[in-house]
Amino acid sequence: MNIRFVNLIKQYRDNKKELDAAFLSVFKKGNFILGEQVELFEREFASYLGTEFGIGVASGTDALILSLKALGINKGDEVIIPANSYPTAFAVAAAGATIKLVDIDEKTYNINTDKIEQAITGKTRVIIPVHLYGLSCDMGPIVKLAKKYRLTIIEDAAQAHGALYDGKKAGTMGEIGCFSFYPTKNLGAFGDAGMIVTKNKKIAEIARELRVYGEKRRYESVRLGVNSRLDELQAAFLRKKLKKLDRYNKKRINIAGNYCRFLKNVPLLRPEFFDNGRHVYHLFVVKTKKREALAHFLGRNGVATEVRYPVPVHLVKSFEYLGYKKGDFPRAEAAALESLALPCYPELTKKEIERICSLVKTFFSM
Ligand SMILES: Cc1ncc(COP(=O)(O)O)c(C=O)c1O
Incomplete structure (x- = not known):
């Protein structure tokens, strides 16, 4: 008996009818980037989490990078992350910020909340707790520290779709939550995809602009953005899978x-x-x-x-x-x-x- 680490073929087979229908509906409409499916998925995922806004982007890494940029994080600003989260570190580096590492708790593998305070300096702007393996970080002490030092929390919830902490969904306890829909995630696309979620209208607006060249409207760019768009096919698949x-x-x-x-x-x-x-x-x-x-x-x-x-x-x-x-x-x-x-x-x-x-x-x- 051979047992795979993940089995996406079986997952497709189990959901073939719905996924094939989603695929066909997008092809029939002929719109492949940032359309109706993306908008619906953004709303449905935000509502599932109990938050306000969802901004679909190309990957979880981009969700983190654009979140940092939406907060105005710049060169010299320090961002605290756990010492074991490889992908998170690349996002912070790509956003141009300085990475400050904190050791993990040996049993949960999440950031050791007792060690965060000693990593805070006058340059610290953001803490990124990473809810690793599907377990929420102990957010109570992190939220308290963020308030005390006026820091912003971006949750890296790439591995924690649907995880709860004190009745709240992972990704909704900080100012911003970032999700990856990499195929093997609990909610996975059939390609790369990600999302930024927030209750903050202003941040949502900026993030929405940043994902398309900083545009307010087509060719009306108001800030330096990138191309990090979620595509209709992935959104259509993700909508079907969100139900499950x-x-x-x-x-x-x-x-x-x-x-x-x-x-x-x-x-x-x-x-x-x-x-x-x-x-x-x-x-x-x-x-x-x-x-x-x-x-x-x-x-x-x-x-x-x-x-x-x-x-x-x-x-x-x-x-x-x-x-x-x-x-x-x-x-x-x-x-x-x-x-x-x-x-x-x-x-x-x-x-x-x-x-x-x-x-x-x-x-x-x-
Ligand atoms: C904890 C964590 N953060 C960030 C990411 C980056 O997501 P993506 O692979 O969609 O860029 C991942 C996924 O690999 C992850 O597991």
Whole structure:
């Protein structure tokens, strides 16, 4: 039995009727960029989250870059991010800001809220909490700190569609929320796509302009923008899939529950979850010092696994210029060496989960 890390072919097969219809409806209309489907999806996704505005863009990375630009972040401004979120770091760098890293919590893999305050300087403007693997950051203390130091929060919710914290959806607790709809995400397109969400009308307006050359109207550019547009096909697919997001998240939660039950007595660190939130298990990540051997063993037996992310930001070659060194963020470094994501997606069957768990148990009994 070969078990993939994700199975988008099966997902297409399960939703073939709706997806084919969405595809045909866009082709029949002949409008492919920023049209009716994008507008509807922006409204529907914002409403799903319980926020006001959605601005569809080309990717989650662009959502972050344009959010920083919409806030007027410039060279010299400092932006705080967790030391383990590889894609977030590239967005901050691309926006021209200075990256300030903070270590993570060893159990949740999210930013360690106790360590944020010491990273704040007179130049800090933004904190980007990243809700990694589907678990919301502990937003209470982050919101308090942001108020105290007058900082803006941009949530990176690229892995947390539908995750909850104290009844609020991830992406709606800061000034801005950024989402990726990369195909493997909990809400995934069939190509690249992303969205900025906010309750702030002014920010929404600026972000909308920034995604198309800074234009208020066609060829009436009022600020330096880029081309980062969401296309109609992806929006049409995403609208169909949004209807199933809660159901799919429930399946992920079920799978995680099964993993936890079957692996109860195995010496692995399993994902943490909180009573006041909803983890949506974008990834089911376990931690062990025998990570490499476990990954090889599973691979040899037909089970695909992945490591997100294998290198913490401060040890990535392109970020050498930040001047950090090995040992600066020990929890992020340990996570990079010891964590392993097991397959976790709605199409995974109970038989497959049992097979994975039985292999993990065999590994630890050898
Ligand atoms: C936490 C996080 N931030 C940002 C991104 C960037 O999103 P995209 O790949 O759509 O540019 C991703 C996805 O890869 C992500 O997982």
